[in-house]
Amino acid sequence: MDGVQIIQLQKYLDARGNLSVIEQFKDIPFKIERSYWIYDVPGGEKRGGHAYRENQEFIVALSGSFDVILDNGKEKETFHLNRSYYGLLVPKGIWREMDNFSTNSLALILASTKYDENDYIRDYQEYLRFI
Numbered sequence: 001m002d003g004v005q006i007i008q009l010q011k012y013l014d015a016r017g018n019l020s021v022i023e024q025f026k027d028i029p030f031k032i033e034r035s036y037w038i039y040d041v042p043g044g045e046k047r048g049g050h051a052y053r054e055n056q057e058f059i060v061a062l063s064g065s066f067d068v069i070l071d072n073g074k075e076k077e078t079f080h081l082n083r084s085y086y087g088l089l090v091p092k093g094i095w096r097e098m099d100n101f102s103t104n105s106l107a108l109i110l111a112s113t114k115y116d117e118n119d120y121i122r123d124y125q126e127y128l129r130f131i
């Protein structure tokens with residue numbers, strides 16, 4: 001899908017454990033304006049169900065696993081995220097849902113814009129008209 005990408009992050013392994021890192025413009029192609037995380041998702045719950053007009057995001061499963069389902073109005077693709085050393089780059093204008101969260105999963109999301117409810121398209125029919 002156009003612009004969607006799994007990005008492998010640097011992994012520094014030593015006897016004390018592992019470390020991975022994300023730097024703006026180096027590991028991901030945008031300036032990080034905001035970070036948020038999703039946790040304690042009850043079994044069977046879904047998140048997302050929206051697209052952004054401008055915001056781009058990078059999603060990492062810091063712990064556990066979940067699925068990100070992307071839909072550009074023509075095709076649909078599911079990404080299963082389950083490692084903290086790679087993430088999914090989601091460009092603007094793509095409909096997305098997240099589900100299948102494992103117990104104790106933790107999703108880190110880095111965003112290219114500040115929170116703005118007006119940037120959301122939460123109605124799928126409106127999304128289809130938008131694209």
Ligand code: TYD
Nearest residue numbers: 034035036038046047048049050114115116
């Ligand atoms: P929402 O974007 O609907 O979550 P998800 O995409 O995971 O389904 O956001 C849930 C609530 O959190 C909503 O009331 C708006 C608020 N929120 C903020 O205030 N700032 C933020 O950066 C985000 C992402 C959400």
